[in-house]
Amino acid sequence: MQKLLAWSKSNLIIVIAMPVALIIFGAGLFFSARWNAAIRKTVGDDVSQTVSQLNALDVNYEIPSFGPSQPAWSEKMTPNPAATSAVEEVLRRLSSDSLAVRDEAIRRNQAGHTPLLEGLLPRPADAIADGRLRTEIISRWPAANAELLTKSRMGMPTPVADMLARLQIAAERERNKLTAGRVQQTLTPEEEEGIRSLLSMERLAAYRREAENLTAYADVSVLPGVRPVPPGELPSLETIWEWQWQFWVHQDVIRAVVAANTDSFGNWLSVAKAAVKRIERLEVEPLAAPAQRAGGSAEDEAAPPASDDLSQPITLNYNQTHTGRVGWPVAPNPFYDVRYVRLDVLVDSNRLTQLINAFAATDFMTVVDLDVESLNPYDDLAYGFYYGDDYLVLARLRIETIWIRSWTRSYMPESVRRLMGVPDEPPPSEEAAPAEAAEESTEN
Secondary structure, eight states: OHHHHHHHHHTHHHHHHHHHHHHHHHHHHHHHHHHHHHHHHHHHHHHHHHHHHHHHTOEEEEEOOOBTTBOOEEEEEOOOHHHHHHHHHHHHHHHHHHHHHHHHHHHHHHTTOOOSSTTTSSOOSSHHHHHHHHHHHHHHHHHHHHHHHHHTTEEOOOOHHHHHHHHHHHHHHHHHHHHTTOSOOSOOHHHHHHHHHHHHHHHHHHHHHHHHTOSEEOOGGGOTTOOOOOTTOOOOHHHHHHHHHHHHHHHHHHHHHHHHTBOTTSOBOOTTTSSEEEEEEEEEOOOOOHHHHTTSOGGGGOOOOOOOOOSSOOOOOTTTOTTOOOOTTTSOOSSEEEEEEEEEEEEEGGGHHHHHHHHHHHSSEEEEEEEEEEOOTHHHHTTTOOOOSSOEEEEEEEEEEEEEHHHHGGGSOHHHHHHHTOOOOOOOOTTHHHHHHHHHHHHO
């Protein structure tokens, strides 16, 4: 013990330094641990921030649905040139195809539909043209419908009174043949019966000849919407627009009937061989605003202007029809309007489906309702309607017709566009102006 004390006295500095070193070492361990945790947290935060920033760079590649059979596609990934290029190519192709389909739909819907009178719709150029064209349309409206039926090889049989007059002349001619050179001018019962039989066959033959020159029986009388205008009245532009629209509907329905009465080689069929024998009624249902149906003012119920944005889906309403397509005034949309048609026809029961398909093949038309009644076609023979030997039914159809606004609005009067919420025609694009000017300078 004395030796340890002696050593401690002689090495006092070392003895004092040792506890201090131990204290410093412990404190170092304590603070080192604290610093290490702080560093780990800082580094961890930096890493998390960097990962978040990298994740933020991910994008959603999306390709919308192009149709009911093609679901939309979406994928989140880090952007890269290959993926971006592939998606851009698909979107470009879809956009191009969509525009092509839209243009083809408009072309198909507009094909063959021209104004009844040029320069009348949407409004005449001046007051002089206004009076002249409104006067002309009064006669043009029924004449155009009559021409439509005639050019489609439709007509009516000879009126009964005219046929009886012809048969009386024939009967007198036969009597003169039988009594020529005879003292007794009275015909025997057998001779009278022979004349009646001959006249009956001649009458049937006359009706057959007429049927051979027609594909279906119809004239303007089957169009309830075509009525004479009272003398001294000039129709309004709104009425003229309705006439024009109805005429286009008449055109499409008649074209469909003609298509149903055409064989596989494109040849029209006569009544006796055709599917549709006779049109009894072709009526376009009125298109009236709610206020007009209730007796109010149409101006009070004017629809708000519809957008020209066709990128948004059109809401379908299957409570109205099985197609779900609904237009103004029930549910306006910026792309199309809907007109309904009532069509009553005598048709071969075995080819009713052929008629239904002809509507869809002609234009955007769909049969949305159908009632079928049996009938006795021989009752009509007395009135000159010869239908052949097919088993016939009376079909009452309700047909939905679609009219794309991008071309019909060019003919709508301003008041009609305002009522239906149809935007005005877009102004010519600025890009088109230089091109048109260049064309004009080239032509000059």
